[in-house]
Amino acid sequence: MNYLNKAHFRGRITRSAKEFLQILRRNKSGTVGLAILLLFIVLGTVGPMVVPKPVSDPSKIYLPLSWEHPFGTDFEGKDVFAQIVHGTPIVLQIAFLTGLLTILIAIVLGSISGFKGGLLDTVIMFAADIILTIPFIPLFMVLATIIKFSDARAIALLLAAFSWPSIARAIRSQILALRETTFIEAAKIIGYSTIEIIFREMLPNIAPFIAVSFIFASINAIYAQVGLAFLGIVPYIGENWGIMINRAYTYGAIFYSKSFWYNMAPILMIILLQTGLILFSRLLEDVLNPRVREE
Amino acid sequence: MDSMGTAYRIVRSYIFRRCVRAFATIFIVMTLTFFILRLMPGNPIDLYIINLMRSGGLSYEEARNRALALFRINLTMPLHIQYFEYLSNVFRGDLGNSIISVGTPVIKIIAEFLPWTVFSVGLALIISFVLGIFIGTLMAYRRGSKIDSILITLLSAFSAIPNYIIGLLFIVVLGAQLKLVPFTMLRGAYSPYIKPGFTPEFIADVFLHAAFPILVYVITTIGSWALTMRGSVISVLGEDYVLVAKVRGLPERRIMWTYVGRNAVLPLFTNLAISIGFIFGGSTLVEFVFVYRGIGYRLWEAVGARDYPVAQGIFLIITIAVVLSNLLADMLYAVLDPRVRIE
Numbered sequence: 001m002n003y004l005n006k007a008h009f010r011g012r013i014t015r016s017a018k019e020f021l022q023i024l025r026r027n028k029s030g031t032v033g034l035a036i037l038l039l040f041i042v043l044g045t046v047g048p049m050v051v052p053k054p055v056s057d058p059s060k061i062y063l064p065l066s067w068e069h070p071f072g073t074d075f076e077g078k079d080v081f082a083q084i085v086h087g088t089p090i091v092l093q094i095a096f097l098t099g100l101l102t103i104l105i106a107i108v109l110g111s112i113s114g115f116k117g118g119l120l121d122t123v124i125m126f127a128a129d130i131i132l133t134i135p136f137i138p139l140f141m142v143l144a145t146i147i148k149f150s151d152a153r154a155i156a157l158l159l160a161a162f163s164w165p166s167i168a169r170a171i172r173s174q175i176l177a178l179r180e181t182t183f184i185e186a187a188k189i190i191g192y193s194t195i196e197i198i199f200r201e202m203l204p205n206i207a208p209f210i211a212v213s214f215i216f217a218s219i220n221a222i223y224a225q226v227g228l229a230f231l232g233i234v235p236y237i238g239e240n241w242g243i244m245i246n247r248a249y250t251y252g253a254i255f256y257s258k259s260f261w262y263n264m265a266p267i268l269m270i271i272l273l274q275t276g277l278i279l280f281s282r283l284l285e286d287v288l289n290p291r292v293r294e295e
Numbered sequence: 296m297d298s299m300g301t302a303y304r305i306v307r308s309y310i311f312r313r314c315v316r317a318f319a320t321i322f323i324v325m326t327l328t329f330f331i332l333r334l335m336p337g338n339p340i341d342l343y344i345i346n347l348m349r350s351g352g353l354s355y356e357e358a359r360n361r362a363l364a365l366f367r368i369n370l371t372m373p374l375h376i377q378y379f380e381y382l383s384n385v386f387r388g389d390l391g392n393s394i395i396s397v398g399t400p401v402i403k404i405i406a407e408f409l410p411w412t413v414f415s416v417g418l419a420l421i422i423s424f425v426l427g428i429f430i431g432t433l434m435a436y437r438r439g440s441k442i443d444s445i446l447i448t449l450l451s452a453f454s455a456i457p458n459y460i461i462g463l464l465f466i467v468v469l470g471a472q473l474k475l476v477p478f479t480m481l482r483g484a485y486s487p488y489i490k491p492g493f494t495p496e497f498i499a500d501v502f503l504h505a506a507f508p509i510l511v512y513v514i515t516t517i518g519s520w521a522l523t524m525r526g527s528v529i530s531v532l533g534e535d536y537v538l539v540a541k542v543r544g545l546p547e548r549r550i551m552w553t554y555v556g557r558n559a560v561l562p563l564f565t566n567l568a569i570s571i572g573f574i575f576g577g578s579t580l581v582e583f584v585f586v587y588r589g590i591g592y593r594l595w596e597a598v599g600a601r602d603y604p605v606a607q608g609i610f611l612i613i614t615i616a617v618v619l620s621n622l623l624a625d626m627l628y629a630v631l632d633p634r635v636r637i638e
Contacts, residue, residue: 130319133617143331227459245463256471271456274452278455
């Protein structure tokens with residue numbers, strides 16, 4: 001019996017692996033997205049261990065591209081590629097942490113709102129409406145006059161606190177729609193508790209939406225964190241692509257053609273990462289949602 | 296009895312509830328800015344007093360009096376009275392004075408900088424909306440084709456790339472490397488040596504200065520308009536009246552724009568009304584990149600100089616603008632789709 005189950009399980013895995021490969025072959029742009037994302041994850045995890053930390057060296061200012069310096073060196077003689085590599089972990093950390101926190105807050109508040117209804121629902125949706133209307137780059141700028149943002153986790157938490165409303169709203173309306181379906185009725189009759197219904201019956205149904213929302217929350221978090229670092233509002237936490245751009249900007253190197261690759265490196269990285277994420281989100285949709293596939 | 300019924304209906308009505316929500320939002324944001332300014336440990340007023348004592352050699356009393364005059368508040372009064380005074384000041388349009396440019400009212404600064412933001416982002420919004428609708432309709436008619444799938448990928452990638460990054464790309468490639476565009480000359484909303492007025496010279500200069508910010512806004516927003524329009528057109532194409540029009544033998548072009556286009560564009564108008572809010576607030580980073588002297592750039596300057604009254608005043612005005620345009624969107628929605636009024 002046990003053996004049979006295992007074989008059955010293994011069969012399912014090979015089958016879904018085959019299916020996954022098929023999707024990869026068909027959804028080419030999505031595969032490119034996955035490859036880009038994997039590249040960045042390797043860059044952010046293995047990269048800082050392999051590539052030595054950038055050090056300024058006055059004898060190496062503005063060196064051209066070479067094997068030793070793939071992106072050349074900057075106005076302080078620091079290797080540009082090393083700065084990019086050492087800036088990757090913090091960008092990815094804030095992006096994924098914000099995405100995760102956003103989704104968690106949205107799931108909790110959205111399902112409470114959709115399932116409990118009543119006064120709690122009104123209060124949560126009212127809070128969501130208010131947060132949605134506040135323009136958050138200006139808000140962060142005003143907050144920066146008072147609060148010191150110096151910790152990646154604090155930034156992620158603050159970004160998440162302003163990103164959950166639209167996702168929570170969508171989760172709420174999906175839960176409201178699911179509540180009327182027969183399989184939820186059945187689960188209620190069997191005697192499942194509310195928590196069980198939410199986690200075992202409802203959330204798996206909206207998993208594709210949640211996964212895609214996670215990617216979009218990460219994309220927005222990258223926009224915000226790099227932008228705030230570029231404005232000079234988030235103080236220097238190690239290396240960060242936004243801080244690289246800020247430095248180029250405040251020292252005027254952005255208008256200097258010798259500094260071309262120092263300026264281009266973070267710009268290209270952000271374009272590549274954001275494009276990779278959006279393409280990956282479409283692959284996710286394809287993999288998780290069979291209804292899209294059949295079209 | 297009947298008047299009671301009418302009153303009840305008004306309170307329950309969609310528009311009334313939206314108005315209440317809009318004003319509650321404005322009220323909450325105002326309250327937050329008030330308490331952030333006054334109650335935070337090491338709040339701006341205390342810092343400013345210490346700063347004055349240190350740099351100006353003033354006594355605590357003198358420094359405090361000067362700070363209070365600037366911040367338009369009287370700290371000796373109980374907190375709730377300060378709060379009501381602040382509220383009534385804001386409602387009269389009195390947002391206090393700038394600390395850095397001494398004596399300049401915040402509202403005057405906003406009146407000077409806001410029009411440039413409204414002009415540049417507003418124009419970009421119109422261009423992006425019209426072009427997006429055009430492209431979206433064509434995509435829907437060629438759905439499933441190679442061009443359609445390429446455009447989907449391209450447009451969604453464009454909307455994922457941060458607008459300020461595209462602006463920087465222009466500066467680094469067109470400005471620093473190819474030296475095609477003199478970006479340092481295009482700073483500000485117009486050239487300082489040209490006298491403002493309704494002269495062709497000045498108008499051309501204004502458009503030249505706004506050109507790149509507008510281009511960046513259009514590139515990064517056109518994707519969502521086109522893709523939304525595409526979806527909307529595809530759903531309208533399945534309607535019976537389109538089939539009937541085809542059966543009647545009407546020319547394809549006429550069906551495309553008067554039967555399909557007009558109906559498909561309706562849902563986009565509420566999105567347009569919501570976007571009006573972004574005319575006021577969604578531009579800070581792009582204005583910073585091009586040193587375009589709009590409200591977002593002025594906010595950054597105020598934050599950098601720790602000019603609290605200006606920073607908070609601008610934030611408050613931006614938020615109020617967003618809330619009011621959301622209210623407009625809700626009302627437009629209720630007019631266009633009568634179903635929401637009956638809830």
